[in-house]
Amino acid sequence: MAYEQEKQVAMQATLAAAKLCQRVRQDIPPAMEKSDKSPVTVADYGAQSLVCKALGEAFPNDPIVGEEDATALRSPEYEASRQKVVSYVREIEANASETEILNWIDRGNGQVAPRFWTLDPIDGTKGFLRQDQYAIALALIEDGEVKVGVMVCPALSLTSDDPGTLFVAVRGEGSQMMAITEGELKPIRVCGVEDVSKLRVVESVEASHGNPEQQQKLLDAVGITTPSLHMDSQAKYGVVAAGDAALYLRLPSADRPDYRENIWDHAAGAIVVEEAGGRVSDMYGQPLDFSRDVKLRETRGVIVSNGIIHDRVLEALKR
Ligand SMILES: Nc1ncnc2c1ncn2[C@@H]1O[C@H](COP(=O)(O)O)[C@@H](OP(=O)(O)O)[C@H]1O
Numbered sequence: 001m002a003y004e005q006e007k008q009v010a011m012q013a014t015l016a017a018a019k020l021c022q023r024v025r026q027d028i029p030p031a032m033e034k035s036d037k038s039p040v041t042v043a044d045y046g047a048q049s050l051v052c053k054a055l056g057e058a059f060p061n062d063p064i065v066g067e068e069d070a071t072a073l074r075s076p077e078y079e080a081s082r083q084k085v086v087s088y089v090r091e092i093e094a095n096a097s098e099t100e101i102l103n104w105i106d107r108g109n110g111q112v113a114p115r116f117w118t119l120d121p122i123d124g125t126k127g128f129l130r131q132d133q134y135a136i137a138l139a140l141i142e143d144g145e146v147k148v149g150v151m152v153c154p155a156l157s158l159t160s161d162d163p164g165t166l167f168v169a170v171r172g173e174g175s176q177m178m179a180i181t182e183g184e185l186k187p188i189r190v191c192g193v194e195d196v197s198k199l200r201v202v203e204s205v206e207a208s209h210g211n212p213e214q215q216q217k218l219l220d221a222v223g224i225t226t227p228s229l230h231m232d233s234q235a236k237y238g239v240v241a242a243g244d245a246a247l248y249l250r251l252p253s254a255d256r257p258d259y260r261e262n263i264w265d266h267a268a269g270a271i272v273v274e275e276a277g278g279r280v281s282d283m284y285g286q287p288l289d290f291s292r293d294v295k296l297r298e299t300r301g302v303i304v305s306n307g308i309i310h311d312r313v314l315e316a317l318k319r
C-alpha cells in the first residue's frame, strides 16, 4: 500500500497530540492572544510539538508548515505558559528538555516544497475553549496534491458512545474512520442522498468564519429545508465523509473580504472527503490549490459535498 509509513506515523503522532489536548482541556485552559487577535492555548503548542517531533524523526527531510511557532512562548512574558507546555509534553515525552520542546514547535516553520506536511495542531481553537468540537489535522502534500490526510476529532462520536474519532485517507485508497477507543479502521463513504429536502448541512459555529446570511440564501435557493448543524473545526469534513451530512458551506465572510483560507485548515479534511467519494471546491467550482503558498490565495469560499449535489449548489451560487 502506498504511503503506509506516512499514514502510520501521522496516525500515531496525531493520536498522541489528541491525548495531550484532552489532558489540557480537563484543566480548562486560558487562551493567549496571537498578533492577529486569534486565540491560542498551551494545547495548540503542545500538540504541534509532539506531531513535529514524530515527523522530524520519521521523515527528517520533510518540511512542516504548521500553524503555530514558539516565538511568543520563548519570551519572558509567557514564562508560565511555557512551563505548562513543557509539563504537558513531558507527560508523553518524559525526557524532553524545554529547548527540545520549543525547537520541535519551530520545526513547523517550514516552507511549501515539492513534498511537505501541513499541520493544524488544534483546528477550532475557539471550539476547544468552548468544550465543543476541535481537530488535530495533518496532511502530506506531494507534487501539489494532498496524498495523506489524518484528522483526529477527540470530542466527536459517530459510531460509539465514547467520543473520539479518527479519519484517515490515502490518495487512491479511500477514506477510513475509527472510534479512538475501538482502534479499528473501517472504510467510509459519503451519503447517497439526492432528495435535497432531506439533506443535512454543516456550517461553522463562528459566524465570522463564513457568511451565514449568504449561506442561508444559498440553502433556500437549493431547496434545503433541514436546519444546519453548527460545528467547529474540520470535524465538518469528517461528518460529510462519513455520510452524516451531505454539504458543508463556508462562504467568504462579509467583514473580512481580504481573508484567505490557510492550507492547514483544509488539506486533511479535503482528502478525507474526496477519498470517501465527495467533492471539494471553491464557490466557483475551482479545486483548492495546495501547491503554492500557506494561503489558498485563489480560493474564494469552500464548498464540500457528497458530490451528487455539488453542481446544483454551484449553479445556485452563480444565480
Ligand atoms: N474570517 C475568517 N474566515 C474563514 N476562516 C477563518 C476566519 N478567521 C479565522 N478563520 C479560521 O477558521 C478556523 C476554524 O474554522 P471553523 O470555524 O470551521 O471552526 C480557524 O482555525 P484555528 O482554530 O486552527 O485557528 C481559523 O484559521
Ligand SMILES: [Mg+2]
Pocket: 038, 039, 067, 125
Ligand atoms: Mg488559530
Ligand SMILES: [Mg+2]
Pocket: 120, 122, 123, 124, 264, 265
Ligand atoms: Mg485551523
Ligand SMILES: [Mg+2]
Pocket: 044, 067, 120, 121, 122, 123, 124, 125
Ligand atoms: Mg489551529
